[in-house]
Amino acid sequence: MNHAFVAALAEAGHTAESLAGHLGVHPKTVARWANPGHIPQSRHRATVASILGQHPDALWPDASHRREPVWFRPWVDIERDAVALRAFQLAWVPGLLQTEAYARATFIGQPLTPDEVANLVAARMDRQAILTRERGPLFVAVVDEQILRRPAAGDRQLMAAQLSHLVAWAELPNVQLHVVPRDTSTYPGLDGPFTLAELPDGTRVGHVDSQARAQIIEQASEIATLERRWERIRGEALPRGRSLDLLREAAAAWT
16 A cells, blocks of 8 residues: 555545546546555656645655656556557567566667666566556557567577467466467558557557657547557457467477
8 A cells, every 4th residue: 555645645635536536537547546556647646746735756756766768657657557458569579578588689789788778678577567466457469470480689598488488478367469470461560569558447548669769649540540450450360279379389499
């Protein structure tokens, strides 16, 4: 329990319902902020602290010690609050399903210091906790088969461990993994990766990455476009059972 937040809420004469009304969010979202590890999205944090007459660091001290890049934090906040996540990846294993060694390999060739890489990898590993927490989100991931066949860092042992790790994740009840076979002809996924998050109040938010920048998508028409693309991509992927069989076969091929 986040006792500082609960006490500040009571001292300010607010309830989850009244504070939610000020912010335009669902009361369940506010109630969730009283639980350890649940931090308001950055766009709400300062407003909440101001309403409660507190400094944000007093209510959520962990927020000032975060290791992910500043530009990525708004999405991590959304990801943490989501009840469902749908992700498509064309070239990499989704970050929420990566091993530490594989995560480190994704930064090879980038102009980063060893300390910067260590912080980025640690932040990525920390994010994965949402999948194993109580009442964690449903995570449905679709990946292109080329991800399973390309050797990250040219390391067969690393790939064998990563794919075995994927199999273990895919066997969790709240994780579904689907593979688009490599002999699939052109399909919308070739335009690049994206993730869709569903929040407790039913709001849907997207995250789209590119070589130049990543952006959060909130406009209804753009979300609708991503959801249509998701359905078409998901339609090209193998069912869950056959995807698991392919994963196991690919993992064995790297040993």
